[in-house]
Amino acid sequence: MTAGIPDSSVDTSKPHPARVYDWLLGGKDNYPVDQEVAEKLPAEARANAARNRAFMHRASAWLARQGVDQFLDIGTGIPTAPNLHQIVQSVAPGARVVYADNDPIVLRHAEALLVSSPEGATDYIHADVRQPETILERAAGVIDFTRPVALSLIALMHFLPDDQDPYGLTRRLVGALPAGSYLVLSHGTADQHPELRQETESAYRKGAISLRMRTREEVEPFFAGLELVEPGLVTAPEWHQAEPAPVYERSGFYVGVARVP
Numbered sequence: 001m002t003a004g005i006p007d008s009s010v011d012t013s014k015p016h017p018a019r020v021y022d023w024l025l026g027g028k029d030n031y032p033v034d035q036e037v038a039e040k041l042p043a044e045a046r047a048n049a050a051r052n053r054a055f056m057h058r059a060s061a062w063l064a065r066q067g068v069d070q071f072l073d074i075g076t077g078i079p080t081a082p083n084l085h086q087i088v089q090s091v092a093p094g095a096r097v098v099y100a101d102n103d104p105i106v107l108r109h110a111e112a113l114l115v116s117s118p119e120g121a122t123d124y125i126h127a128d129v130r131q132p133e134t135i136l137e138r139a140a141g142v143i144d145f146t147r148p149v150a151l152s153l154i155a156l157m158h159f160l161p162d163d164q165d166p167y168g169l170t171r172r173l174v175g176a177l178p179a180g181s182y183l184v185l186s187h188g189t190a191d192q193h194p195e196l197r198q199e200t201e202s203a204y205r206k207g208a209i210s211l212r213m214r215t216r217e218e219v220e221p222f223f224a225g226l227e228l229v230e231p232g233l234v235t236a237p238e239w240h241q242a243e244p245a246p247v248y249e250r251s252g253f254y255v256g257v258a259r260v261p
Contacts (some may be wrong), residue, residue, distance in 0.1 A: 097124065235254060
């Protein structure tokens with residue numbers, strides 16, 4: 001069972017990607033329907049979720065050190081400390097962070113846990129990435145879109161099939177950002193785990209969750225028109241800045257950070 005008080009707005013009869021991901025990260029804010037999907041995933045899924053989360057930590061801290069102090073994180077997921085705002089506000093205490101997710105359970109936890117530093121601000125929007133205008137309009141109450149913003153789409157776009165235009169949605173969001181902003185994106189792939197593809201897709205399909213893992217060539221268009229920072233579009237464990245090159249690990253995610261010119 002999930003921790004906390006049951007919420008009638010949370011549909012506990014259907015699994016949700018945010019709660020499946022919470023289970024993979026060792027969280028307790030999920031339901032039996034979510035656990036059922038997660039337990040059918042390959043054992044490697046837990047390690048891949050942790051690698052993806054570690055990338056988010058590194059990229060967010062690096063951006064804060066570059067002077068970026070506004071963050072829009074869509075597809076937030078259930079808060080798992082340290083959260084993005086804790087990472088960036090430890091570097092830039094005045095940073096402003098807006099989270100968005102479409103699962104009501106995320107809102108419930110966000111209200112309790114996403115507490116800003118006194119100098120900065122955090123806010124939470126209950127909205128879907130397929131509602132980009134709604135997200136942008138509401139985020140403008142906290143974020144100044146005349147100054148650089150870091151847009152995070154972490155482990156999100158692989159839940160959108162091609163007919164929902166994930167590339168177009170990304171372009172609409174990025175198009176609202178001023179020059180000097182950044183896109184931080186991670187995306188599920190089977191390139192390095194081809195033997196696990198069928199098992200992974202089957203688990204999500206049985207849970208009625210759309211999953212569209214993409215190849216490196218299919219992830220590249222998300223960064224169209226942007227300037228990828230080093231080391232470019234790589235797997236999650238390979239994305240490092242000042243740290244030494246990591247020991248090679250297979251990964252289920254491609255990741256990248258790109259600047260809006």
